Amino acid sequence: AAVRQGIVDTVQKAVSDPQVKSVVICGQNGIFCGGADIKEFGKDISGPPLVPVFHAIESADKPVVAAIEGSALGGGLELALFCHYRITHSKARLGLPEVTLGLLPAAGGTQRLPRLIGVPAALDLITTGRHVTAAEALKLGFVDQVIDQNTVEAAVKFALSVVGQSLESRRISTLPCPCPDADALFEGVMQKVRQRARGAIAPVTCVQAIQAAVTLPYAQGMQREQELMATLFTSAQARALQYCFFSQRVVSRWSMPSGARWDTSKPKPVTKVAVIGLGTMGRGITVALAQAGLSVVAVETEQQQMIAGQRAVSDMLERAAQRRGVSSAVYRVRYSMKLEAVADVQLVIEAVFEDMVLKEQLFKQLSSICKADTLLCSNTSALDIDHLASQTRSPQLVVGMHFFAPAHVMKLLEVVHGPRSAPQAVATAMELGKRIGKVSVAVGNCRGFVGNRMLMPYSQEALFLVEEGASPEVVDRALEEFGFPMGFFRMSDLSGLDVGWRVRKADGLVKPGQMSRVRQGRRYCPLGDLLCEQGRFELPRGYRARQGLVSRRIDSKEVLERCLYSLINEGFRILEDGIAAGPEDIDMIYVFGYGWPRHRGGPMFYASQVGLDRVLQALEHYQQLHPDVPHLQPSRLLRKLVSSGSPPIHRWKEVIKKPHSAL
Numbered sequence: 001a002a003v004r005q006g007i008v009d010t011v012q013k014a015v016s017d018p019q020v021k022s023v024v025i026c027g028q029n030g031i032f033c034g035g036a037d038i039k040e041f042g043k044d045i046s047g048p049p050l051v052p053v054f055h056a057i058e059s060a061d062k063p064v065v066a067a068i069e070g071s072a073l074g075g076g077l078e079l080a081l082f083c084h085y086r087i088t089h090s091k092a093r094l095g096l097p098e099v100t101l102g103l104l105p106a107a108g109g110t111q112r113l114p115r116l117i118g119v120p121a122a123l124d125l126i127t128t129g130r131h132v133t134a135a136e137a138l139k140l141g142f143v144d145q146v147i148d149q150n151t152v153e154a155a156v157k158f159a160l161s162v163v164g165q166s167l168e169s170r171r172i173s174t175l176p177c178p179c180p181d182a183d184a185l186f187e188g189v190m191q192k193v194r195q196r197a198r199g200a201i202a203p204v205t206c207v208q209a210i211q212a213a214v215t216l217p218y219a220q221g222m223q224r225e226q227e228l229m230a231t232l233f234t235s236a237q238a239r240a241l242q243y244c245f246f247s248q249r250v251v252s253r254w255s256m257p258s259g260a261r262w263d264t265s266k267p268k269p270v271t272k273v274a275v276i277g278l279g280t281m282g283r284g285i286t287v288a289l290a291q292a293g294l295s296v297v298a299v300e301t302e303q304q305q306m307i308a309g310q311r312a313v314s315d316m317l318e319r320a321a322q323r324r325g326v327s328s329a330v331y332r333v334r335y336s337m338k339l340e341a342v343a344d345v346q347l348v349i350e351a352v353f354e355d356m357v358l359k360e361q362l363f364k365q366l367s368s369i370c371k372a373d374t375l376l377c378s379n380t381s382a383l384d385i386d387h388l389a390s391q392t393r394s395p396q397l398v399v400g401m402h403f404f405a406p407a408h409v410m411k412l413l414e415v416v417h418g419p420r421s422a423p424q425a426v427a428t429a430m431e432l433g434k435r436i437g438k439v440s441v442a443v444g445n446c447r448g449f450v451g452n453r454m455l456m457p458y459s460q461e462a463l464f465l466v467e468e469g470a471s472p473e474v475v476d477r478a479l480e481e482f483g484f485p486m487g488f489f490r491m492s493d494l495s496g497l498d499v500g501w502r503v504r505k506a507d508g509l510v511k512p513g514q515m516s517r518v519r520q521g522r523r524y525c526p527l528g529d530l531l532c533e534q535g536r537f538e539l540p541r542g543y544r545a546r547q548g549l550v551s552r553r554i555d556s557k558e559v560l561e562r563c564l565y566s567l568i569n570e571g572f573r574i575l576e577d578g579i580a581a582g583p584e585d586i587d588m589i590y591v592f593g594y595g596w597p598r599h600r601g602g603p604m605f606y607a608s609q610v611g612l613d614r615v616l617q618a619l620e621h622y623q624q625l626h627p628d629v630p631h632l633q634p635s636r637l638l639r640k641l642v643s644s645g646s647p648p649i650h651r652w653k654e655v656i657k658k659p660h661s662a663l
């Protein structure tokens with residue numbers, strides 16, 4: 001509000017003072033403007049409206065120049081688009097990212113950008129919200145000059161040089177908005193956006209607003225923009241997306257149950273890293289590290305795997321180099337078939353087959369080969385980090401670094417601390433994650449950590465629903481309509497049914513050829529095992545008949561409640577156990593690692609929006625119907641939160657109080 005008031009007062013003064021011949025608008029400390037303060041959005045917005053004063057800038061009879069350094073995003077770029085000229089530093093980033101916050105650029109962005117750069121380019125920028133470089137902005141035509149020197153000085157010089165020149169063609173509101181074949185264009189774009197948006201309303205509303213720029217005169221288009229913004233501004237999706245924006249930053253300020261924190265633990269410098277194992281995960285991890293400029297030693301002891309792995313890594317790096325317009329020689333990867341090659345690295349990431357005995361041996365060997373202060377990390381997706389640590393001479397230097405496939409693409413990294421992991425080891429892994437562009441979340445050590453632990457009840461419910469009569473398609477359709485890119489069954493098919501089968505075997509749950517539906521004292525569905533054993537895909541009907549199960553009609557409400565609420569319930573247990581520091585950590589893991597739709601904020605945020613009492617009631621209802629399913633038993637924390645009046649999510653920590661490690 002204070003910035004808006006400052007802009008209004010100063011612009012009015014500058015425009016009306018006859019002694020002022022031209023005006024330059026710049027930001028402080030090398031940043032033009034990151035846009036509206038998102039924290040103001042939840043409340044009643046105070047301070048003056050900006051659009052009228054922005055129009056006063058455009059209609060001024062003296063040149064107004066934006067000097068853009070750092071960022072010009074959202075309302076910041078919209079302000080610049082009202083200026084007559086835009087001079088930009090080469091390192092600046094520009095964009096209209098409102099769609100990522102569940103909004104649209106409502107200070108004229110949807111009406112003015114298409115007039116300046118054409119409808120197709122504006123549609124791309126506004127519906128994706130992507131940031132562009134100054135060079136791309138120049139090419140697209142929404143900045144006038146890109147410079148490497150002092151931007152404000154250059155803008156002042158320029159502003160003085162154009163005093164007295166006609167400003168007619170510089171007023172974007174007066175430009176036409178031509179769009180040949182508009183109907184076909186918008187129909188095609190709308191279809192594409194709907195498909196990509198998976199239920200998010202903001203991208204679709206952005207398209208409607210841009211369409212108004214084509215079909216309506218400027219003033220009416222501006223009014224339509226306001227009306228459409230009003231439908232988004234207080235929406236649940238906007239709240240969820242803005243929660244995600246802040247949560248992504250909250251999780252970087254990690255803490256451990258011991259009290260160790262991000263701001264009191266200093267990471268160790270890391271320049272040279274080793275990756276052990278060149279399977280799918282090892283390849284992706286090697287590429288991610290090399291792309292971030294680290295020197296990587298990739299070790300694989302099996303010759304065929306080494307040949308295939310080396311080729312795959314080289315291909316990926318070659319493509320990355322082409323995209324960046326550099327030679328692939330900038331990437332430093334050395335390959336070796338001997339473990340001794342890791343002797344001088346500062347950090348090792350083990351990515352061998354998911355087998356505890358194999359990993360135990362490897363950690364023992366690494367502990368004797370590596371320097372005493374080398375950090376030893378495991379990419380295991382579920383195994384006990386503390387047990388691996390106990391194989392080494394420095395257990396405090398062992399942490400989990402759980403990547404998600406494909407590791408050079410997926411944004412999530414779970415950094416797993418065991419009870420003995422030193423804060424510095426966690427700080428180093430978190431810092432490395434940040435350096436390679438990951439959203440890193442620090443979590444405690446338990447079976448499956450956070451993400452996979454919560455996936456267990458979710459996947460079991462999906463299978464139980466099929467036992468009871470739902471087809472895999474019905475389950476997947478409900479989950480995909482909710483916003484997941486893939487339902488449980490499609491996801492399992494893609495990642496390989498044998499992956500889960502191997503985990504269940506290791507847990508002693510698989511009894512080949514046996515149909516028993518109770519294992520280890522609880523309900524179990526052997527369908528997945530039977531599929532793997534027999535290689536069959538049309539199994540459920542015959543299976544139900546053999547088991548004497550009577551099929552019933554299952555609707556998408558039940559699919560969602562049973563799959564999602566049981567996953568959420570496990571999330572509450574994770575919070576109770578101190579495995580995750582807060583609900584934001586769980587939510588970012590699900591948004592960045594498991595395809596949870598971002599516009600629904602993550603499972604814990606979703607629970608808070610549905611209403612904790614409703615989640616509790618539904619769990620109680622299903623638990624009565626299925627008393628042999630322990631994961632439907634509502635967690636203590638959920639009950640405690642409901643009996644504390646279901647506080648908003650940012651106040652859950654007060655109810656959780658002192659977290660403790662279960663181990």
Ligand SMILES: CCCCCCCCCCCCC/C=C/C(=O)SCCNC(=O)CCNC(=O)[C@H](O)C(C)(C)COP(=O)(O)OP(=O)(O)OC[C@H]1O[C@@H](n2cnc3c(N)ncnc32)[C@H](O)[C@@H]1OP(=O)(O)O
Nearest residue numbers: 033034035036037038039071073074075076097106107249
């Ligand atoms: C002068 C014009 C103002 C416009 C005012 C408009 C008033 C509203 C009426 C009209 C409505 C028009 C519609 C306009 C809507 C918008 O403008 S929505 C906002 C659009 N902008 C963004 O989405 C930018 C978001 N921020 C970023 O992308 C990045 O933060 C950055 C700016 C590129 C900087 O990145 P980096 O250097 O990596 O720092 P970070 O760690 O990300 O951020 C530092 C801290 O700043 C907080 N923060 C950043 N942006 C905002 C923001 N827009 N609002 C509130 N807070 C923000 C961020 O949370 C960090 O905080 P801490 O975690 O506490 O350190």
